Amino acid sequence: MKAKISDVAKIAGVSPTTVSRVLNNRGYISNETRENVYKAMKEINYFPNDIARSLFNKRTNLIGMIVPQTSNPFFGELAFHIESICASLNYKVLLCNSLNRIDKEKKYVEMLIRNQVDGVIAVTYNRGIFDSESQSLPVVAVDHYLSKGIPTVSSDNYSGGEQATELLISKDCKHIIHINGPLKLETPANLRRKAYENVMKQYGKQPITYEISNTFDRNIQRETISKVFEEHPEVDGIFASDDLLAALVVAEAQKRGKSIPKDLKIVGYDGTEASQTLLPGLTTIQQPIESIAQTAIDILLKEIEGEFSNVPREICLPIKLLEGQTT
Amino acid sequence: MKAKISDVAKIAGVSPTTVSRVLNNRGYISNETRENVYKAMKEINYFPNDIARSLFNKRTNLIGMIVPQTSNPFFGELAFHIESICASLNYKVLLCNSLNRIDKEKKYVEMLIRNQVDGVIAVTYNRGIFDSESQSLPVVAVDHYLSKGIPTVSSDNYSGGEQATELLISKDCKHIIHINGPLKLETPANLRRKAYENVMKQYGKQPITYEISNTFDRNIQRETISKVFEEHPEVDGIFASDDLLAALVVAEAQKRGKSIPKDLKIVGYDGTEASQTLLPGLTTIQQPIESIAQTAIDILLKEIEGEFSNVPREICLPIKLLEGQTT
């Protein structure tokens, strides 16, 4: 039913080989033949079967993209840029929403391997999802260090943490608290925390970090934030490790009758389009999401082309402080 | 280098046929053989090549998903649900960000056809991107009517528009203006507008709709909103056709010293997780995004299974008014 190369060949009065050569612009072909073939393809609405091509070429031009969830504006924006850039380079993207769950991630990796993806871009905390069976699979980690063999692209989280904390200090906050996600590993969010703690110490202040174990349950996040205010009524500055968290802090502060920025100053992290549109007043550290996407793809393509030696192990892109009305 | 079925066969001391049968649980196989085969697969880390399988089966378990852009929280959330549900049903999702551009959409459709996707879920205004060559391709449209042959899933945009407008009227707004995206076609956003206009007339009021031609350029949107205030200083109620637009209205109103909700009441549309977190005070019409995703997939799978007759042509899911502090 679907037209195939042999159908085209029959109509054009040539062999499948010739049709294939026209398709791939390979070898010498008389103009007449070429035109006949094109005409035949038009006539029966022929489109090459990329599955069959991939099987032969051992190249799918498919990239797997593992993110926690695209409904989070940061990942949604990252996914948008990654896919757009890939499309412009003739790569296709298989989307995988892992919710940061290691079981899902492992299944996704296996799925991607079975589908012969040329490479994977992964945003995950979890180590060990790329192991023995995926040794030869080109991988780039975004925002998280995974293992020695896997290049990492992230923004300058340490500097971001520094700038956020220093801003609060320069605005005369006396009691600055940091709220962060799960702090298990040497993730970038952890660098933000380290920077916060170092700067605080540098200024002779006691760092206080609250950890939110579950990134996906808003209620748990709200409870933790509420606890911050209960346990530290003196708090007058909060550095939240992402904008959504910062928004929850804003909401809780308002509920408690705190005036922002007078009583409480808040700095977020990420600076996505969505958060800058929906909460434009938020002071935040903006990540260069498009550059992260571009860089991750550049590196992945190098890996795919086998240029291991030229692949940098770690790339750190500059962030930008966006001052709004919450500081 | 990658293990293939014949490698497994050699190690297990059986034929490729037998390995395939073990893999697919097809036909009778002695337990001993089965275990030998499994052992061999483990030993050389064998994973079936789904590309080769697809070629034979003429079934890829691939779904194409065309959305304007996942950085927009509505589409990011929709993409998340669609992909998650697909994954649970053993379908994979090729992500396509079209920016609503018909040229990109046509290219994506061709790409999806070449990649032999089993079906497509599309969110697009543009008619005619599925034409002759894609006749037999199962498609579901989300949020936009595309053509007679293509089932459409959307939420009850008319009711949403009604409820939004009626709320503003019930809160005593005298001069209610509607701001909408491009109004070219019978898109759902257009139903929101129609509902607004009908309700206004019903109450003996003059409907005024501003159209924003470009959905992606925040500055154009800001300019239009600014014009609304310039041209209608009396405005005391605004129904914006999505939450991001509503957020821009909030910002502009604040800039102009209008107090919300006292001087101006605002209702948005979508009610995504992101907008409800970042701008929790916004009154909005919430779309049942997960149900939309689930329903679209249900219908698509029916189409794929060839159950054309059982496929409803149009499904309309209930929306929900979320009252916040902007009304």
Next chain:
DNA sequence: CTGAAAGCGCTTACAG
């Protein structure tokens, strides 16, 4: 219960 053969739609040496 198991295997040899043919074929899914394509491409690339090889030969002419």
Next chain:
DNA sequence: CTGAAAGCGCTTACAG
């Protein structure tokens, strides 16, 4: 400049 043959990794009748 063009075609017949073999093969990418798999699966399924068919035969035993």
